[in-house]
Amino acid sequence: MAEGAIRAALGPLEERAAATGTELDRISVRDLVLALEIGAFQAERGVPQRVRFNVVVEHAPLPAAQDDDVDKVLSYDMIVEAIEGVLAEERFNLLETVAERIAARILLDPRAERVFIRIEKLDRVPGALGIEIMRSRLPRDGRIAPLAARPSDPLARPHPFVVFLPRRTLAGPDLRRWIDAIADLGRPTVICVDAPGLPLPGAGQPLADRRIALLAIEQMAWKLAGQDRRCVVVDSRTEIDWAMKHGQISVWAPSKIVLDARDKPASVAPVDLARWFSERFEAEALVIAGGGSSVPGAEVIARPGELTERFAADVDGAREDRRRGGSFGRAE
Numbered sequence: 001m002a003e004g005a006i007r008a009a010l011g012p013l014e015e016r017a018a019a020t021g022t023e024l025d026r027i028s029v030r031d032l033v034l035a036l037e038i039g040a041f042q043a044e045r046g047v048p049q050r051v052r053f054n055v056v057v058e059h060a061p062l063p064a065a066q067d068d069d070v071d072k073v074l075s076y077d078m079i080v081e082a083i084e085g086v087l088a089e090e091r092f093n094l095l096e097t098v099a100e101r102i103a104a105r106i107l108l109d110p111r112a113e114r115v116f117i118r119i120e121k122l123d124r125v126p127g128a129l130g131i132e133i134m135r136s137r138l139p140r141d142g143r144i145a146p147l148a149a150r151p152s153d154p155l156a157r158p159h160p161f162v163v164f165l166p167r168r169t170l171a172g173p174d175l176r177r178w179i180d181a182i183a184d185l186g187r188p189t190v191i192c193v194d195a196p197g198l199p200l201p202g203a204g205q206p207l208a209d210r211r212i213a214l215l216a217i218e219q220m221a222w223k224l225a226g227q228d229r230r231c232v233v234v235d236s237r238t239e240i241d242w243a244m245k246h247g248q249i250s251v252w253a254p255s256k257i258v259l260d261a262r263d264k265p266a267s268v269a270p271v272d273l274a275r276w277f278s279e280r281f282e283a284e285a286l287v288i289a290g291g292g293s294s295v296p297g298a299e300v301i302a303r304p305g306e307l308t309e310r311f312a313a314d315v316d317g318a319r320e321d322r323r324r325g326g327s328f329g330r331a332e
Contacts, residue, residue, distance in 0.1 A: 024058040024059060024060060024061075024113055024114070025058070025059055025060070025061050025062070026056050026057065026058050026059075027056075027057050027059070027074055027076060027079070028054070028055060028056040028057070028079075029053065029054070029055045029076055029079045029080060029083075030054050031052060031054065032052065032053040032054075032055075032080070032083065033050050033051070033052045033053075033122070034050070034051055034053070034083075034087070035048040035049070035050055035051075036048060036049065036051050036087060037049075037091055038051060038091070038092050038093070038095070038098070038121075039093060039121075040093040040094065045207065045259060046207050049121060049122070049123040049124070050121070050122040050123050051095075051119060051120065051121055051122065052119070052120045052122055052128065052130075053083055053117075053118075053119055054117070054118040054119075055079050055082075055083070055102070055106070055115065055116070055117050055118075056115070056116040057074065057078075057079060057106055057112050057114075057115050057116075058112070058113050058114040058115070058116075059074050059111045059112055059113055060111070060113065062074065062111070074109070074111050074112065078106065078109060079106065082102050082105035082106045083102055085105060086098060086101040086102050086105060088262065089101070089262075090260060090261060090262055091259075091260040091261060091262050092260075093260065095119045095121070095130065095131045096131055096133070098119060099117045099119050099131060099132075099133045100133065100135075102115075102117055103115045103117055103133060103135040104135075107135065107136075107137060113136060113137060114134065114135070114136035114137070115134070115135050115136070116132070116133075116134050117132065117133050117134075117135075118130055118131070118132040119131055119132075158188045158241070158244035158245055159188070159244075159281065159282050159283060159284050160188050160189065160190040160240070160244055160250075160278075160281050160283050160284070161185060161187045161188060161189045161190070161283065161284050161285055161287075161311070162189075162190050162191075162192060162274060162277060162278045162281075162283045162285065162286045162287070163178075163182055163189060163190075163191050163192070163286075163287050163288075163289050163307075164191075164192045164193075164194075164270070164271055164274040164286065164287070164288045164289065164293065164298070165178065165191055165192070165193050165194060165224070165289050165290075166194045166271075166288065166289070166290060166291070166292035166293045167194040167195070167196070167197055167292070168290060168292050169194075169289050169290035169292070170193060170194060170220060170223075170224065172290065174290070174303070174304060175227070175228075176228065177304040178289050178290070178304045178307070179228050179230060179231065179249070180304065181304035181305065181307040181308045182249060182307070183230060183249060184308050184312060185307070185308065185311055185312055186247075186312070187284070187311075188243070188244030188245070188247070189249050189250070190234075190240060190243075190244075190250045190251075190252050190277070190281075190283075191224070191231065191249065191250065191251045191252065192252050192254075192270065192273065192274035192277060193217060193220040193221050193224055193251060193252075193270065194217075194220060194270045194271070194293075195213065195216045195217050195220060195270050196216055196219060196220055200212055200213060200216055210258075210268055211255065211259070213268045214254050214255040214258060214259075214268060215255065217253075217254055217268075217270055217273070218233075218235075218253040218254070218255060221233050221251045221252065221253045222253075224251050225251055230249050231249050231250075231251045232248055232249065232250055232251065233250075233251050233252075233253050234250040234251070234252060234253065235252070235253040235254075235255065235256045235257065236256055236257070237257065240252070240281070252277060254268075254273055254277070257277075257280075258273070261280070263280075270293075271288070271293040271294075271295050271298075272295065274286060274295070274298075275295045275296070275297065275298065278297070285299065285311070286298040286299070287299050287300075287301050287307065287311070288300045288301065289301055289304075289307065290302065290303075
């Protein structure tokens with residue numbers, strides 16, 4: 001590799017952008033350092049680390065320089081807001097995901113043609129560990145489909161019907177009838193399960209104790225999936241979205257979503273997690289099957305037949321409730 005190419009690859013992003021030979025103007029935010037909790041390793045959970053952002057945005061020449069009009073310029077604030085907006089969404093494992101989502105947000109501005117992003121962790125090694133990406137608009141129509149774009153219509157993404165199965169329902173003789181009733185609903189359903197009744201080992205450390213409690217719930221999720229092939233264990237937002245769109249009955253294994261969340265639940269008691277999940281995923285409803293537990297906003301259904309009678313014909317009503325901002329809808 002020629003010396004100039006090495007300088008272009010490893011030097012400042014402005015040099016990298018300039019080396020591409022375009023005649024576009026550029027704005028940049030350099031050496032923005034933020035303290036984040038990020039990373040896939042267990043040692044990175046619960047521990048903020050310094051992360052440095054460098055972003056260069058290329059755009060066609062604007063009349064701002066001639067007119068000295070700030071309203072016509074591509075603002076530096078747009079870059080900072082894109083970074084802060086992505087980081088506010090959730091906790092991330094990968095720098096690559098953060099970079100992709102920042103690029104997608106920036107390229108939503110029709111004036112932005114191409115973006116260079118470098119993100120580096122500053123506390124993992126004596127130097128820096130980082131990634132760099134370049135993203136641009138597709139040449140066919142001058143537009144890019146952002147990786148992390150959210151649908152503008154909340155009804156475009158399925159909203160789950162959440163059923164919490166208490167321990168006595170999971171161990172009771174009517175469990176199969178409950179699953180039959182859930183299947184008969186014909187709507188995207190996520191089952192949240194109770195924990196086993198056995199005492200859990202205590203580590204005396206909050207993060208470890210939380211993880212132990214979550215793993216106990218996941219044991220019950222896998223047990224249910226083993227008892228009924230219609231129930232499939234899911235642990236990521238991607239899996240849940242896919243399952244809801246394809247009519248699969250999902251059983252939520254909570255560890256990944258809970259530990260990765262920026263707004264972590266205050267309690268990991270199983271029924272509290274079911275409510276937290278319902279709020280986070282804007283559920284149509286939260287039902288407690290068979291009673292034995294209760295949380296605000298949940299409806300207790302005593303028998304499987306009642307579940308079908310109450311909800312099977314209420315799909316249109318649930319969609320209308322969601323449009324108006326129903327029980328678990330997010331306030332706009």
